[in-house]
Every structure is written in C-alpha cells, then in structure tokens.
Amino acid sequence: MIRSAVLRGLDVFPVEIEIGLNRSRASFGISGLGRREVQESRHRLQNALQATGYQWPEGAITVNLAPADVPKSGTALDLGIALALLEATRQIRPALTSPIFAIGELGLEGAVRPIHGALQIARKIPDGSVLIGPKENNDELALLRQVPVQVRKNYTPYVVQDLGEAVNTVEAKATPLARILAATLESAFHAGVDFSQVIGQKRAKRALEVAAAGGHNVLLVGPPGEGKSLLAKALPTILPNLTPAEVIELTAIYSAAGLLPSRHAWVNKRPYRVVHHTTSRQALVGGGTGFPLPGEITLAHRGVLFLDELPEFGRTLLETLRQPLEDGFIHLRRTGGAARYPCELILVAAMNPCPCARDGEAICKRCEYRLSVDEPQCPRCGSGDRRSLCTCTEHEKRAYKGRLSGAIMDRIDLKVRVGALSPEERFASPNGEDSRTIRHRVQAAREIQARRYSGTNILVNARIPGGLVRQYCELHPSAEATMRQVAVRVPELTTRGHDKLLKTARTVADLNNSPVIYKKHIVEAAELCGHETVRDFLLSLEEMDICPSCKGPVDARHRYCPGCGYVLRAVQV
Numbered sequence: 001m002i003r004s005a006v007l008r009g010l011d012v013f014p015v016e017i018e019i020g021l022n023r024s025r026a027s028f029g030i031s032g033l034g035r036r037e038v039q040e041s042r043h044r045l046q047n048a049l050q051a052t053g054y055q056w057p058e059g060a061i062t063v064n065l066a067p068a069d070v071p072k073s074g075t076a077l078d079l080g081i082a083l084a085l086l087e088a089t090r091q092i093r094p095a096l097t098s099p100i101f102a103i104g105e106l107g108l109e110g111a112v113r114p115i116h117g118a119l120q121i122a123r124k125i126p127d128g129s130v131l132i133g134p135k136e137n138n139d140e141l142a143l144l145r146q147v148p149v150q151v152r153k154n155y156t157p158y159v160v161q162d163l164g165e166a167v168n169t170v171e172a173k174a175t176p177l178a179r180i181l182a183a184t185l186e187s188a189f190h191a192g193v194d195f196s197q198v199i200g201q202k203r204a205k206r207a208l209e210v211a212a213a214g215g216h217n218v219l220l221v222g223p224p225g226e227g228k229s230l231l232a233k234a235l236p237t238i239l240p241n242l243t244p245a246e247v248i249e250l251t252a253i254y255s256a257a258g259l260l261p262s263r264h265a266w267v268n269k270r271p272y273r274v275v276h277h278t279t280s281r282q283a284l285v286g287g288g289t290g291f292p293l294p295g296e297i298t299l300a301h302r303g304v305l306f307l308d309e310l311p312e313f314g315r316t317l318l319e320t321l322r323q324p325l326e327d328g329f330i331h332l333r334r335t336g337g338a339a340r341y342p343c344e345l346i347l348v349a350a351m352n353p354c355p356c357a358r359d360g361e362a363i364c365k366r367c368e369y370r371l372s373v374d375e376p377q378c379p380r381c382g383s384g385d386r387r388s389l390c391t392c393t394e395h396e397k398r399a400y401k402g403r404l405s406g407a408i409m410d411r412i413d414l415k416v417r418v419g420a421l422s423p424e425e426r427f428a429s430p431n432g433e434d435s436r437t438i439r440h441r442v443q444a445a446r447e448i449q450a451r452r453y454s455g456t457n458i459l460v461n462a463r464i465p466g467g468l469v470r471q472y473c474e475l476h477p478s479a480e481a482t483m484r485q486v487a488v489r490v491p492e493l494t495t496r497g498h499d500k501l502l503k504t505a506r507t508v509a510d511l512n513n514s515p516v517i518y519k520k521h522i523v524e525a526a527e528l529c530g531h532e533t534v535r536d537f538l539l540s541l542e543e544m545d546i547c548p549s550c551k552g553p554v555d556a557r558h559r560y561c562p563g564c565g566y567v568l569r570a571v572q573v
Helices: 041-051 078-088 118-124 135-143 163-170 202-214 228-238 244-256 281-285 315-319 322-327 394-401 406-410 435-452 466-472 477-489 495-511 519-528 532-540
Strands: 002-008 011-022 027-031 060-066 100-102 130-134 156-160 218-221 272-275 304-307 329-334 337-342 346-351 362-364 386-388 414-417 544-546 553-555
Touching: 002 078, 002 118, 011 078, 011 118, 027 041, 041 078, 060 078, 078 100, 078 163, 118 130, 118 135, 118 244, 130 135, 130 163, 135 156, 135 244, 156 163, 202 218, 202 228, 202 346, 202 414, 202 435, 202 495, 202 519, 218 228, 228 272, 228 304, 228 346, 228 435, 281 315, 315 406, 322 329, 414 519, 435 495, 466 495, 477 495, 477 519, 477 532, 477 553, 495 519, 519 532
Parallel strands: 002 100, 027 060, 100 130, 130 156, 218 346, 218 414, 272 304, 304 346
Antiparallel strands: 002 011, 011 060, 329 337, 362 386, 544 553
16 A cells, blocks of 8 residues: 655654545545645646556546544645555556655656655654655655664655656665765755854853853843844854754754755754744744744754844743743644644843943043943043943833843843943954864763763753752752852842752853862852842852751851851861
8 A cells, every 4th residue: 555644743644545446427536634735636646647658547536545534734645646546546566565655746747846844754654664755855865864873764765756756666666765975965054153253242152151051041131233143143153063863853844844945955053043023923933824833943943042132022922932941842723733843942132231222331430431331440540430321211221121021031041241342352353262162161061961861851951840950950068058048148039040040050060070069150150140149149258068967057167066066177286
C-alpha cells in the first residue's frame, strides 16, 4: 500500500490511501476530511497521469484518506494518491518491500513540485520506511541521513522530478538519495555582529555573557543610539554552536513554516528575530484563523528574540509572553485545531529610562563634562555638583515604567543600564574581546550545566524550578550567612527575586568554574539583576559565616556565636 503524510503545525500524521473503483457513472470523490486544496487534486491528478502516459480510470473513483478524523490540508498528498491510483488499477507493480511514503505536489504535466515541511515529515515517519519526495527538497531529506548516529534517521529517501521517476522508484528501478556536501548548503541567517565591534559598555557585555551562559532574559535600559540594538545583534554570536539535533530541529521548523530562503538553505546558526512594537498578538506568539501557525517566539527557538522600545508594545501584548517564557513552549487552539510549538529562547528587551530618554544623565556644573549614571563625581574636576539632563516629571517617569507589568518583569532576570559613551570611548577604536573568545567561556559554562542537570529536563540555570533552587545553587557557608542577612535586612527582595538572584549567581560561578557560590558571585549577580540595594548591602557587610550549632549568621572574626555561645575558634596560645 502506498502511504503519504500530512503536516499540522509540527505534528506529522501518516495517511493510508485507499482506492475504491466502481464501474458506475464517472465521478471522483475524496473522503477523510480533506480540505479544499485536497478536494481540488482531481484536476491535477488526471492531467498528470495522462501527460505521463498512464490511463485515468473509468467509472467512479473513491479515495479514502485514513485516519478519517484527522483534517488534511495542503498538496503533499498528490503524489501518494497518484501512485495509489496506478497501483489500484494495476498499471504499476510496487517492488519495494519496505513501507512506502510519497509526498509532493503534482503539476499538470506530471512534475513533482516541492512542499513545505518535507524534513519534519521525514523525521516522523516510521523507521525503516522508504520516502519518495520532490527533487527540490533534496537537501532537506539528505540532511537527515548524514548527521551523527544518535540523531540520524533510519530511512531510505528517494527524490524525483516527475511522476514517471516516482513510478520507477516504486518499481525498484531507482537509486536512493546520495549524501550531500555541507559546503553546498547555504546558511538561512547571516552572521551576527562580532562583540569586538561594540565599543565600551563593559557591564552590558558582561550581562550578555552571563545571559548566554545561563539562558537568562535581559533588559537593556539606556538612551537611544548608545548600542542597545547592536548588543542584541551580537548576542547570538556568543551562544554555543548548534548541535546536530538542534540544526535538524530548527531547519524542520523553518521548512514547515515555509521560511527557508532557498532549497539549499539550512539553519546552522542561532536565530535572531526582531519584533516591532506594532506587531499583532498572532504574529508574536502564533495563531491566526483556521489552524494556528507558529509566531515569532517559535521562530526564535534556540536563539534570541529582540523587543525594542519595550513599553510601546502595550501591556496586553506583553502579557501573552508570560507563560511561553516560563514553560519554553506554547499551546495554541483555534477553530481549525490545536498545536504545540517550542519557544526555548533568550529574550532581549530594550527601553529608554524615561520618556525623554535622559534620566540619570547629567552635566558637571563646574566644567560642563557629561556624566554617566555610575559617576557620582566628575572624573575631570572632581566636583559633585551636577545638572540633570532629564526633563521628565516624576509622574511621567512612573507612568512610563508603569506600562510594564510586574509579571512580565519577573520573567526578566538581568536588568542592565546602558549608559552614554564618554568622549574618549566614542573616538576609541574597537579593541574588545571577540565573540569567539567569549563563546568559549560560555560553552564551558554550558558543559558544566549539562553535567549538573544530566537526567533531568533542565537545560540551563535560568530553567531551574523554584523548588529546586536550593538543591542546585549550592552556597558556600559564608555566602549562605550573607543571604540570611539579606533576607532580614532587605525585605523588598521577594522570594521570586531571591531565586532569580541565586540562579544568576549560579551562572556567574559557572563562568568562574566554581562548584559553589561565593559572596563575590552574589554581588555581581545583584548588580546584573538590578538589585542595587542588595548589592550595596552586601558590599557593606563584613565576611560572614554560619554557626555549626544554631545555623545562625555570625561574624567570621568572632570567637563565639552571639546566638548560642558556640566556640567558633580556639584561642591561639
């Protein structure tokens, strides 16, 4: 029996094609929930068979597509129905012993045209099958056979240009698809911006390195024109290289969505998707009328999604991102059915600090030197007298920041201020680390996490569930004593904020190849997370430790625990 397959979202449904022939009045009907393009296939089929030299059966023809309860759309069934008709009328005799799946659209002259999602269909058909597909889907089908063994598909692909070649394949007169050279493939994406091209912004660069290592979402806050978009474009270049399994997965997603730029393209680089604030909810998360289609969050899977001018998106649109960012996938249900799409991504958002974009920027009143947010005193003359460049009222600032809900801000781990470049930095030549150097550190941190989370569903530190933070974020005793002090002295740090701080500190420790988290890691994490109060409090503390007896925080310099009197250290004689 000749079989075919249909693609619904990223789910593949094998289809058994049954042909019923009756010598009554000539007619043609398709049963099995075929959509309009499937019902219209009669004209393509009849012309293709006759153009190739085969006879169109006389009488009534009934084509049953099983399972009948699965809606079937698209033109990928054309080739399978044509071959099944020829088999039913004994115009061909299949000689292949393995299950045969045929996919492809037929032209009126018998040509087999390419389809979307050929790679995804090949991934999901049963092992040991034969797949006959269009010649123009050659590279997708060959790709699945030459990846490493652990992700290689055990199937035999054939590619054909017309119905005649498909018949020869069924009758075992053709040669299976050969291997292809990676050099003949084109990358679906251009290479991003190298980190060495970004001038200044050391703190923002460090934040993106931590984000890449731990999978953390990032918010860049700063005036326009100071490099926020450039930094976002550079982030994919420091993410770890895609594994063979990820290459197959992403190429299949873009093939199913019809977004591969050419038939020789494959996705071998991390996706980078930019969304404008005027986009619709369906374009962002997926949906539409009929069967739900993937949105930008799915197209950014395993890569970076960049939202510029974050407050302009509107609260309602941003709220749709809450659950997908938390879960790493999205369920969509529309009148045409339901789909589940992956969206494991790093969100990079950018915004101005206030409506006039100058909050925090100032001018020294004595020498007119421009001061950044981190400069309480003028580096040129030492004066602390400054004049703010911001023209916004406090009410305007609160209203501007109030466009972002606390729920969406809770999904963003790192919040970094991108200040204006100094005159020296503006005229300096790029001389920072390149992306390759940073990517090596990120890759090493990811390998540490892979060993730590082996056997679990956790991929990166940012995905540690709340109940397992203490298990995986092991604190040095002095760091634990410090965090106990923070819990008491900084009440505005919520439980969720505490967990995000520890997960970020875990990533900082991984970048330093440290098995446990120390106070210095928490200090850096607090700065990157935007917890200035926590950072300042930690810096003001003396070195703390934990009492072995009562487990309370104690000063490491003391001899006795103030809580229980336990002797911390013996007197030196």
